[in-house]
Amino acid sequence: MSIKSKSIQDKSKDERLRKVSNLKVLLNRPELGALGGSILVFIFFGIVAGDTGMFSAYGTINFLEVSANLGIIAVAAALLMIGGEFDLSVGSMIGFAGICIAIPAIYWGWPLWSSILFAFSMAVLVGYANGILVVRTGLPSFIVTLAMLFILRGATLALTRLITGRTQVPGLRVLIENDPIAWIFSADAFKGVFTWLGSLGLISLRQDGTPLATGVPASVLWWIGMTIFATWLLMKTRYGNWIFASGGDKLGARNVGVPVGRVKISLFIGTAVAATIYACVQVLDAGSADTMRGFLKELEAIVAAVVGGCLLTGGYGSAIGAAFGALIFGTVSMGIYYTDVDTDWFKVFLGGMMLIAVIFNNFIRRRVTENK
Amino acid sequence: MENLIEFNNISKFFGSVIALKDVTMHVKKGQIMCLLGDNGAGKSTLIKTLSGVHKPNEGEIIVEGKKTVFDSPRDALDMGIATVYQDLALVSLMSVTRNFFMGREPMKGFGPFKTFDVKKANSIASERMGQIGIDIRDPSQAVGTMSGGERQCLAISRAIYFGAKVLILDEPTSALGVHQASVVLKYIVKAASLGLGVILITHNVHHAYPVGNSFTILNRGKSMGTFDKKDLSREKLLSMMAGGEELDKLEVELKEIDRASKN
């Protein structure tokens, strides 16, 4: 069906949208703040700690790894936040996933790969439970996932003590060696390149001649991969449009046929699965699971997402922004050790940065939505 | 002519509240049925039961001769019943294009690599908005920056684009100035002339009378009857609505619009 109405067209030229310059389009992008913040942070540490080894291969890998760990959960948290919800149970899910890997592998004699798969299926279950509770009851996700935070952490502690008699489960390192899938979370990439750079004397070596930084940690690749994937989802797929719509106006979205409930549930599964990826990386790196692992990570993930331009009210934000938010976090938290500043000040910085980000985001949102 | 949509003896209760009782209405192709009534008369509730948001407690809905039950708004959409809600179902943080195609995004590619065809979507959205005289130079601009009339037109053209047979409009002109209201009303007449059945909800007689063919008046959840335009003078319609004031100037202008859009 097509509607042609020339007469109307001529009359209403006065209601046109005005033309917007490319610069303004860029200024309206949600990730702008985090991108600018990252550049500022790098300039700052370049000046203050440029000659300390922070930006050597080893130092760089170090702060990238911290950023990556947070980035993995921050990207998923950002998608969920754009979809209009929070997940405060992410941190507890990390601890829970850790023991879901360690206990079957160490105490029940499961092959490591099967306990990793077990942890992921538990994550899907927890995410589904969070999602269905929020969607069905209409309660704020803040409350529902806060409850899940306590339930999971408590269960992690109680079950671990019940089965093992302690709160840590060590001894995984020997199992990693011959496992078919553990390398996905623990291997260093581009080892050859690093060895080569070491042999050229471009990066520092250990006493035995191997480079100090052995390669790019798997977590960094996960972080980058998840950021690209999430950005593709948001910008290029139908599902991405549904995420924005569900968070922007869930009734409106439902009324035009968007399956809002399914979208939200899948996003909750996403954050729980991301927490499990985080747990795999950590547990396989340390060779042990700890019931307190991931403590407070849910809040750090929210900080990274907000710094990255996500609105707390949903419907707006970006995955790239959250990845940069995590980069700022990781760079500052490691970089501070290379300066004379007492590390106690890190939290002050974190809070301050979050406040600035929220104020900035609010300003951007007004620019984007207000009828000028 | 056969009825496009009928609803017979529809009742809807919210707990102890009787929002609708025994309401019957029939709409044909090309007809503009105006649904009038005061605040709280049940107009929005009636169209929400028609569009699958609420399930009626009593009564039946018949679409093109077949008895139908809608489980969700999607069901109604799939039957060609498109509703432009009072709150428009537009997300102001999202772009014009993303809103236009919300829930029905055009896709390209294969299997799991199917992607939202943004380019095609942009060009369709611009073209459709252009046809009703709204020049979207940047379809990636957020809807929040559009005027009320432009948003209304966006919501209507979205409904028509997706093959609506019945177009339900809840107070499309209530928040608009005279000029923008006339643009929207003209567009509605145009839609009806293409063969859609239109249900126009308003409590403004001066907007309803010039464009409507039939008028159903709701009062406190009950229908006071359906009247054809030839059997009903504007004065009588006004007197049936509580508190009808004189707005002669507007009336004259709308008559002109009516004439202009009919030729």
Ligand SMILES: Nc1ncnc2c1ncn2[C@@H]1O[C@H](COP(=O)(O)OP(=O)(O)OP(=O)(O)O)[C@@H](O)[C@H]1O
């Ligand atoms: N979900 C609901 N729960 C309880 N009562 C409701 C609900 N929705 C509507 N009602 C009641 O039903 C009655 C009809 O409401 P409705 O929104 O249909 O009126 P309306 O004719 O559209 O009014 P307006 O002109 O203000 O839009 C009102 O008394 C309202 O309070």
Ligand SMILES: [Mg+2]
């Ligand atoms: Mg209403």
